[in-house]
Amino acid sequence: MSFLEYVEYNLDDLVRLAAEHLLVVVIALLIAAVVGVTIGVLTWQSARWSEVATATSGALLTIPSLALLALLIPIFGLGWTPAVIALAIYSLLPIVRNTVAGLRAVDPAVIEAASGMGLSRRRSMWQVQMPLAWPVIITGVRVSAQMLFAIATIAAYVAGPGLGNEIFAGLSRLGAANALNKAIAGTLGVVILALAFDAAFILIRRFTTSRGLRV
Template sequence: MNLFEYISDRASKLWLEAYLHTSMVVQCTVLAAILGVLIGIAVYRSPVGSAVATALASTILTVPSFALLGLLIPISGLGPTTAVIALVLYGLLPIVRNTIVGLDGVDPAVTDAARGIGMSRFGVLTRVELRLAWPAILAGMRVATQMLMGIAVISAYAKGPGFGAEVFSGLTNAGSTNSLNQAVTGTAGVVILALLLDGVYVLIKRFTVSRGVRG
């Protein structure tokens, strides 16, 4: 069976895997963004705190995917929960780092002016600083999403959903009739989804960042 026949015969299953893969990556990116932005807000005014937060997030990223999943499986078991925890942890670094950089890069004159017209500290943060830092935060989310698209394949080791199952089946059954078709289909599917999501980020940036800031 050639590749096109394989894809045609399993179209409904592949569409489901594509949906599950995309859904997991998007949800994990959102969770990582919420957590990462909160961490960034908590530490960006402290050089020591910023360095510690960035170092811890970097340390997580240095742990091999299989090793982290192996550590999580005894705690959260096989299935989507373990995959989600791993992906959220891996997605933190670019978001935390970019949040800190974005907030730290806000011109103090702008925040002083905001306070001068009576804004509260919370108002300055939410209505001025975070808005100005948004392009950097969005860039961090974009990087995190591309990273997680690939790492999500490894999550099939913990019975995570998505194209990872296709890739792992192909590698596990190497030499069988459809093993190459499975591996190629899963890999190509991830690449296509990554490109599509990257295009979505381009649109989000276009509609949420002013032309002057996009520069």
């Protein structure tokens, strides 16, 4: 069976796996965004703590993905949970680093004006500093997203969701009928998802950034 015939024949399964793949990435990304931005907000003012935060999230990224998943299995079992947690851990670095960089890039005069006008620190953060740092932060999330689509493939090893199942099913039976088609279909699916999501990010960034920052 040719590759196109294979895809046509298995379209339902492929779409289901792609949807899972997308979902696991989005969930991990949302968790990482909340955690990473929070860490960035708490540490950006201190050179030492922001260094600790980026170094730690950087170190987490160097753990081989299979090893990380293996470590998570005894605690969280198999399936979605360890996959989501591993992916969230991997996406911390770009988000933390960009949150710190974005907040540091806000003009100190603007922060002084906010404080001098009577905005509390919290209000200044949410109404002034965060919106101004947002384009940089969202770029960090975007970089993480690109990374996650590839890494999410590994989730299949812990019986997790996604296109990894298709790829590994193919690779483990190379030589058998449709094995190569499976591997290629899975891989292509990941690439297409990643590119489509990246394009969506350009729109997300545009619609969540004040027009005043684009003029």
